[in-house]
Amino acid sequence: MDRGHLSPYVNRRTWRILDLVAPSLKLPSKTDIWARDYPFSVKAERPLTVADIEAFQRDHYEGTEFDTTKGPMGGPWGDPARYDGGAVDGMTKPELLAGAFERVISLFRTSYSFVTQSRPNTDPEATGVDLALTWFGQFTPHASTYVPVYAAVDMVPSSLSRGSLFEMDRGANFWAHCTVGNYASHWYVFTIEDIKELQNELESKWFEDQSSVEEEAAKLAISSPDEAKKYLQDYCEKQATTTLSRWWSFFDYMVAKFHDGYIVKNRFAEMIVPDKLFYPRWWLESVGYWGRVGETSSERAKELEEEGEFDYDKIYMDKDGKTFTKPGTASTTYSNTPAVEGVGGAGGGSHLFMLVLGIALGVGGGFAAQKYWKNERRAHVYERV
Secondary structure, eight states, X not given: OOOGXXXXXXXXXXXXXXXXXXXXXXXXXXXXXXXXXXXXXXOOSSXXXXXXXXXXXXXXXXXXXXXXXXXXXXXXXXXXXXXXXXXXXXXXXXXXXXXXXXXXXXXXXXXXXXXXXXXXXXXXXXXXXXXXXXXXXXXOGGGOOOEEEETTOSSOOXXXXXXXXXXXXXXXXXXXXXXXXXXXXXXXXXXXXHHHHHHHHHHHHHHHHHHHHHHHHHHHHHHOHHHHHHHHHHHHHHHHHHHHHHHHHHHHHHHHHEEXXXXXXXXXXXXOOOEEOOOOHHHHHHTTTTXXXXXXXXXXXXXXXXXXXXXXXXXXXXXXXXXXXXXXXXXXXXXXXXXXXXXXXXXXXXXXXXXXXXXXXXHHHHHHHHHHHHHHHHHHHHHHO
16 A cells, blocks of 8 residues: 555654654664654654653654744744645645645644653552643644642542533633634744743643642641542642633733734833834745745846836826935935815825814815825825835
8 A cells, every 4th residue: 555645644653752862872864654754653852741752742843844833834934734735726635635735733733742651659549649640732732831730639620621623612611712812823933932821831830830749749648538629629620721811821921922914022011112013024025026936135226227117206106297215315205294276385284174174174284184184194104114
């Protein structure tokens, strides 16, 4: 049976994990379809923590030649998702199988992932409570947090045990992560740092509190194993509920910070000054922003100069013959508050003033307001360029 199409489906991910835990082996990133270049297992070259394993599961081959946050396939802002093939533009299954995307570890359509952690010297018969636990994350790992759920609990936290793909459920952790993940993926290279900050805030606190939580549970189990279980049950429920609340609030924050091509970095300043989320140079060249696909800005400027077209007076010529010129030259220019001919002097007044004036003066006022808006439009175009 031909299994060639399965090679990028699993082998690259196998290589990545082995390379992360035993980099000195320098295993080849490419192998045959049976992965015969890789050992069955490797010894980790350093002690691995829960946080390390969680980081592995959030991986997109960052820092390697297979990094899905780089290059044209991820778009201008590095979306790591590579969607499943379908019958688009009449493509057939054999056609789709003839090509392939890199299949990352943190796959966009992951339902859940987890890290299980056994505990030394915590035999329930000796301590009265089982302190083994699962760090459980719903949705794709890079847009999730791993909530602690102890094996001793009788019930899974409520927000982790509900939800349906047929309907958005704000009481389900899955949908909170899914909503943030899908929104943030559009500007991934910018949004992922905010996501990592939230993940680290929540997860580092759980790691920090883990010893004291387990000590308290073991203490309670001496007199009442049931009380110890209830203590852990309440703890897990609280962490899952807190996660749910924090991620929905985080979504609101992300929408306010990233929208309409801008980043609003300081929403609490007296005046909001957003930064533009413009496209990177390599992407503009790849889509023909400066003329032809692959053409650079300097190449385009040279062409325009040779054609006699790279001239401010020609580029900004208006229908009435007035032109914009380079700043500092003696010619007619328009500021952000141009004078309105036939109505007032320099300064022009506010938009509201022109609206009231237009209503009051009828056709004459309407003509003046129209003239104002036309001039102001030209002024703003020049300012942006």
